Amino acid sequence: MLKNFSAAVLAGSVLAVCLGFERQGSSTVADETPAKNYATYCAGCHGEKMDMFVDRNWKFGNKKEDIAKSITHGHADEGMPAFGGTLSEAEINGLADYILEGIKNVGQYTSREKPVGDVFKTENMTIKLEQVSGPGLDVPWGIAFLPGGDLLVTDRGGKLFRVGKDKSMTEISGVPEVWSRGQGGLMDVITDPRFASNNTIYLSYSKPKTEGGTTMGTTAIMRAVLKGNALSNQKDIFVAEPYQRTQLHYGSRMQFGRDGYLYFSVGERGNEKANPQEIKNNALGKIHRIKSDGTIPADNPFVKTTGALSSIYSYGHRNPQGLTIHPTTGKIWETEHGPRGGDELNIVSPGKNYGWPVISYGINYNGKPITNLTAKAGMEQPVHYWIPSIGPSGLAFVQGNKYKGWTGNVLAGSLRFEFLQRLVLTGNKVTKQEILFKNIGRVRDVRMGPDGFIYMAVESPGRVFRLVPQP
Numbered sequence: 001m002l003k004n005f006s007a008a009v010l011a012g013s014v015l016a017v018c019l020g021f022e023r024q025g026s027s028t029v030a031d032e033t034p035a036k037n038y039a040t041y042c043a044g045c046h047g048e049k050m051d052m053f054v055d056r057n058w059k060f061g062n063k064k065e066d067i068a069k070s071i072t073h074g075h076a077d078e079g080m081p082a083f084g085g086t087l088s089e090a091e092i093n094g095l096a097d098y099i100l101e102g103i104k105n106v107g108q109y110t111s112r113e114k115p116v117g118d119v120f121k122t123e124n125m126t127i128k129l130e131q132v133s134g135p136g137l138d139v140p141w142g143i144a145f146l147p148g149g150d151l152l153v154t155d156r157g158g159k160l161f162r163v164g165k166d167k168s169m170t171e172i173s174g175v176p177e178v179w180s181r182g183q184g185g186l187m188d189v190i191t192d193p194r195f196a197s198n199n200t201i202y203l204s205y206s207k208p209k210t211e212g213g214t215t216m217g218t219t220a221i222m223r224a225v226l227k228g229n230a231l232s233n234q235k236d237i238f239v240a241e242p243y244q245r246t247q248l249h250y251g252s253r254m255q256f257g258r259d260g261y262l263y264f265s266v267g268e269r270g271n272e273k274a275n276p277q278e279i280k281n282n283a284l285g286k287i288h289r290i291k292s293d294g295t296i297p298a299d300n301p302f303v304k305t306t307g308a309l310s311s312i313y314s315y316g317h318r319n320p321q322g323l324t325i326h327p328t329t330g331k332i333w334e335t336e337h338g339p340r341g342g343d344e345l346n347i348v349s350p351g352k353n354y355g356w357p358v359i360s361y362g363i364n365y366n367g368k369p370i371t372n373l374t375a376k377a378g379m380e381q382p383v384h385y386w387i388p389s390i391g392p393s394g395l396a397f398v399q400g401n402k403y404k405g406w407t408g409n410v411l412a413g414s415l416r417f418e419f420l421q422r423l424v425l426t427g428n429k430v431t432k433q434e435i436l437f438k439n440i441g442r443v444r445d446v447r448m449g450p451d452g453f454i455y456m457a458v459e460s461p462g463r464v465f466r467l468v469p470q471p
């Protein structure tokens, strides 16, 4: 694991810069296998599974000779020890081959072949992807289910559609004006738990504001009543302060908890220094919990903390775009985008600090750690993290009995690698992963429908699929 990365880098670089690496035992020992050498000398800093090499902009070249040179001479000023005095030339060449082979086997991350057909074999069953949406979608961001079987689907550009059972696409009027730039736009949509009687829905979106000629934006939550194909009684029940100029990291996933309160995520807007660790008057980089009219539940964790924003449920988040409720525990589960590597799956508990940017498993694009810490007292560890980043969006637990062997698994969309990830859990530990529908397109949302089927929204062209197990 990478837990000791920073300690190893620090200790290792000091040691290495002065001395080079010492091999334990005598200097006349026979050559070791590359796997053994990698585990002994490299894994502590570069990850057991070559995590740090998988997704790298190579600085010193990734041809075999380049890698061998890096290993032999090191890069003292970067913290990479020289192994020329420790390992034989054959061992160094062996390691270079081993790394090249290791990163080649990460084929899941490199293949870009589009799937042919709509029937997919998975480990447990064969699944047909039935398209349920009609034409006209570009970036479907969120899916909600209406009682009669219609869907509501947001398109990030700013439109909300009712998708009929005949794939008809009807635009809903009365949506908010959105700042549709960068990662912003019209994002999530959910229905009220009592929709059948109050016809109420919630939209998350990037809300613009122009001041002195400069436009800024923030994440906002609008509540509205849906009658026919029109929204009325629109009201912003939450507007995240402070507005920012960036067009990044809006978060924006929403979910009603078992307690009847509305949980939603707001990203740190690309400003990790100012926002995620600041709970005073700062809504960015947080999960919030509010009542459906926008007021604050009396038992929120920071209601009694002077100056703190009382809607905050948890903090220290980067860009959470997956939010769901565990079907048996009722706990809030969340996925968020890490920097490069370090995307997280978290169980969100009240008042907790999820660490960004003080702790992270992610690294900078030049391969250096963003922070020296992956863990710290008072900060939560993820249930699971992804290196390289998959770009997680949408999150759902598989429920019911339609999907044999998947019940209780968690599904996460991958924007970056364009697949759906199935995670098998044993307790709160991820014990197995499967890639589904490889290269299908950027997977933006995944949900369990009230009909017991899984639905998935994919981008460009925008499509919503129902996952139908085949006999």
Ligand code: HEC
Pocket: 008, 009, 010, 011, 012, 013, 016, 037, 038, 041, 042, 043, 044, 045, 046, 052, 056, 057, 058, 059, 060, 061, 062, 066, 067, 070, 071, 075, 078, 079, 080, 081, 083, 095, 366, 367, 368
């Ligand atoms: C003390 C920590 C440490 C150890 C041990 C270590 N490395 Fe490194 N290595 C680094 C750092 C830090 C860098 C430079 C920053 C970066 O690019 O990750 C680096 C860079 C490299 C590079 C160049 C990467 C590029 O982008 O061009 C290669 C190749 C490499 N290491 C291979 C190895 C191998 C093989 C071993 C084991 C024999 C090893 N390293 C052991 C810390 C370490």
